[in-house]
Amino acid sequence: MIEIRNLTVSVDNRTILNDVELHVSRGETVALFGPNGSGKTSLLYAIIGIPKYTVESGTILFNGQDITKLSIDERARLGIGMAFQRPPAVRGVKLNHILELCLAQRGVTDSADINNCIHELQLSDLRNRDVNLGFSGGEVKRSELVQLLAQNPDFMMFDEPDSGVDLVSIQAVGRIINQLLEKEIMARRRTKAALIISHAGHILDHVNADRAYVMLHGTMYCAGNPGDILDDIREKGYEGCITCKK
Numbered sequence: 001m002i003e004i005r006n007l008t009v010s011v012d013n014r015t016i017l018n019d020v021e022l023h024v025s026r027g028e029t030v031a032l033f034g035p036n037g038s039g040k041t042s043l044l045y046a047i048i049g050i051p052k053y054t055v056e057s058g059t060i061l062f063n064g065q066d067i068t069k070l071s072i073d074e075r076a077r078l079g080i081g082m083a084f085q086r087p088p089a090v091r092g093v094k095l096n097h098i099l100e101l102c103l104a105q106r107g108v109t110d111s112a113d114i115n116n117c118i119h120e121l122q123l124s125d126l127r128n129r130d131v132n133l134g135f136s137g138g139e140v141k142r143s144e145l146v147q148l149l150a151q152n153p154d155f156m157m158f159d160e161p162d163s164g165v166d167l168v169s170i171q172a173v174g175r176i177i178n179q180l181l182e183k184e185i186m187a188r189r190r191t192k193a194a195l196i197i198s199h200a201g202h203i204l205d206h207v208n209a210d211r212a213y214v215m216l217h218g219t220m221y222c223a224g225n226p227g228d229i230l231d232d233i234r235e236k237g238y239e240g241c242i243t244c245k246k
């Protein structure tokens with residue numbers, strides 16, 4: 001579904017991603033690990049098309065179509081969506097309003113899924129508040145998820161959906177991500193795919209990932225089994241990925 005070839009990205013003339021290769025197939029869930037400042041969020045920004053993240057070379061293909069030069073709204077309309085690590089607060093726009101707009105855009109009149117999700121994520125009290133304004137860290141993460149459900153994109157990117165989320169809420173977050181990704185049906189029948197950034201891998205206790213990548217200094221160093229990679233990072237640190245020959 002997503003294929004990234006030799007992607008080099010700069011911000012303000014500083015290279016932050018260098019020759020990145022990555023692919024995610026339909027039905028797959030792929031994890032992305034890496035230390036602070038390694039370029040994980042920047043990669044997601046480049047995929048969604050945030051203008052400041054200038055593609056210097058390389059291509060991003062979505063379902064075979066080159067989207068490298070498309071605007072952020074064109075990419076969203078094609079079916080790419082993202083739950084942000086630190087989304088901005090939007091003063092004057094209620095969470096409910098965004099959800100209604102997203103559903104209307106898709107021509108969906110039945111809001112049962114959204115209501116169930118709101119209930120599951122305990123967001124009822126936030127529906128009529130300005131998006132993210134004064135939300136706690138965990139509330140922001142849960143609000144991002146319900147917005148993604150309202151958009152229902154085919155390729156979903158989750159930037160640290162587990163960071164700052166309490167032990168009980170993370171189970172609900174996991175259930176909603178599994179629902180978004182159609183995990184209840186066989187992989188080959190699924191229409192969705194995902195890229196999930198996580199530091200400690202807590203979300204992967206609840207959402208099964210098929211593969212994982214490790215990013216260091218803006219470059220992909222490794223791809224493999226998520227559990228094995230996490231064990232190796234715990235044992236040898238991220239720098240072990242540079243010398244590891246696996």
Ligand SMILES: Nc1ncnc2c1ncn2[C@@H]1O[C@H](COP(=O)(O)OP(=O)(O)OP(=O)(O)O)[C@@H](O)[C@H]1O
Pocket residue numbers: 011012016034035036037038039040041042043052085
């Ligand atoms: N808009 C920007 N302006 C200047 N530098 C930026 C910008 N965006 C990213 N960078 C730099 O690029 C590097 C990668 O940042 P990025 O946010 O992608 O890291 P990350 O891997 O997501 O880290 P974390 O795990 O802490 O979230 C950092 O050194 C960061 O300071």
Ligand SMILES: [Mg+2]
Pocket residue numbers: 040041042085159
């Ligand atoms: Mg980040």
